[in-house]
Amino acid sequence: MKLNIAVLAGDGIGPEIVTQAQKVLDAIAAKYHHEIIYSPALVGATAIDQLGDPYPETTHEVCMNSDAVLFGAIGDPKFDNDPKAKVRPEQGLLAMRKKLGLYANIRPVATFPSLLDKSPLRLDIVEGADMVVVRELTGGIYFGEKGRSEDLKKAFDTCTYTTEEIERILKLAFSYAGKRDKRLTVVDKANVLATSRLWRETAQAMEPAYKDIEVDYMFVDNAAMQLIQWPKKFDVIVTENMFGDIISDEASVITGSLGLLPSASVGVHTSVFEPIHGSYPQAAGKDIANPVATVLSAAMLLESLDLLEEAQLVREAVNKSLEEGIVTEDINKEKPYKTSEVGDWLAKYIAG
Ligand code: IPM
Numbered sequence: 269m270k271l272n273i274a275v276l277a278g279d280g281i282g283p284e285i286v287t288q289a290q291k292v293l294d295a296i297a298a299k300y301h302h303e304i305i306y307s308p309a310l311v312g313a314t315a316i317d318q319l320g321d322p323y324p325e326t327t328h329e330v331c332m333n334s335d336a337v338l339f340g341a342i343g344d345p346k347f348d349n350d351p352k353a354k355v356r357p358e359q360g361l362l363a364m365r366k367k368l369g370l371y372a373n374i375r376p377v378a379t380f381p382s383l384l385d386k387s388p389l390r391l392d393i394v395e396g397a398d399m400v401v402v403r404e405l406t407g408g409i410y411f412g413e414k415g416r417s418e419d420l421k422k423a424f425d426t427c428t429y430t431t432e433e434i435e436r437i438l439k440l441a442f443s444y445a446g447k448r449d450k451r452l453t454v455v456d457k458a459n460v461l462a463t464s465r466l467w468r469e470t471a472q473a474m475e476p477a478y479k480d481i482e483v484d485y486m487f488v489d490n491a492a493m494q495l496i497q498w499p500k501k502f503d504v505i506v507t508e509n510m511f512g513d514i515i516s517d518e519a520s521v522i523t524g525s526l527g528l529l530p531s532a533s534v535g536v537h538t539s540v541f542e543p544i545h546g547s548y549p550q551a552a553g554k555d556i557a558n559p560v561a562t563v564l565s566a567a568m569l570l571e572s573l574d575l576l577e578e579a580q581l582v583r584e585a586v587n588k589s590l591e592e593g594i595v596t597e598d599i600n601k602e603k604p605y606k607t608s609e610v611g612d613w614l615a616k617y618i619a620g
């Protein structure tokens with residue numbers, strides 16, 4: 269198979285971790301006789317510095333022409349500390365989501381048996397936790413009308429959803445649940461918000477078409493509490509953009525290994541695969557960042573193209589590396605491996 273992969277390495281540790289994922293993909297390509305063509309493109313602070321735009325049109329073209337996008341990270345403290353900055357790297361991310369129609373963000377959260385002691389939660393609470401958070405990504409308060417009054421003393425952000433937007437993400441969430449433990453939790457704030465009531469109404473109307481799925485509804489505050497009290501009770505969680513932003517960060521700490529968790533943003537035109545962590549600027553260029561979340565994102569990329577055996581081998585390589593202690597300093601301070609060493613080890617394991 270011939271694969272066109274857009275590579276948006278971005279800022280901070282982005283380039284280093286993406287390089288390791290490419291090593292892994294190259295090893296897969298060699299073993300299974302695929303041809304991968306990488307098209308690099310600028311995004312984030314790097315793109316602002318070079319072209320004045322965090323998601324330039326040229327980058328959008330590269331993504332549109334790809335089978336999938338491998339994404340590193342964006343963000344640079346020089347923008348965070350400047351409240352007057354006119355363009356910010358994060359705007360690039362939002363523009364990319366909107367223009368590629370990336371309406372669903374999928375974050376699988378599962379514990380790694382060899383790393384259970386990394387969780388801030390008690391072992392008996394987290395052992396066996398395995399869930400997927402499906403977050404709506406192109407609607408809601410992130411993209412609604414927003415502004416300031418003339419005297420600047422009032423500001424507003426509007427949350428809007430249409431039935432169509434809700435249906436398409438629910439469809440995806442139902443289908444994930446169907447392939448897993450067949451339990452779906454719809455998270456909302458239907459006791460307060462009109463948009464949440466539309467979400468609930470829409471989900472209820474869809475339930476009869478998915479008789480084998482057990483659906484429950486939970487207010488977001490309650491869900492935030494139950495997630496860390498009984499994480500095992502969740503299989504697939506589906507929710508709107510802002511709640512999903514918060515809930516998915518919360519869910520990610522259950523495993524205690526932020527550097528290990530991948531994500532996929534599924535789109536109308538193409539899909540984007542990226543680690544859930546940020547650009548970790550303090551570690552940039554030091555060859556110490558954990559590349560595993562990006563490598564597992566590459567596994568999700570392979571899966572999305574139906575290369576299931578290939579994806580499975582990547583996961584196997586990662587599990588083996590964790591068992592054998594081939595890990596970066598965030599996992600083992602006493603005996604840390606470098607970012608590049610972990611990438612080399614994984615590629616070699618795959619080569620067999
Ligand atoms: C995420 C991030 C983004 C979001 C920011 C950087 C705009 O937190 O991908 O979850 O809020 O969606």
Ligand code: MN
Nearest residue numbers: 512513514517
């Ligand atoms: Mn977030």
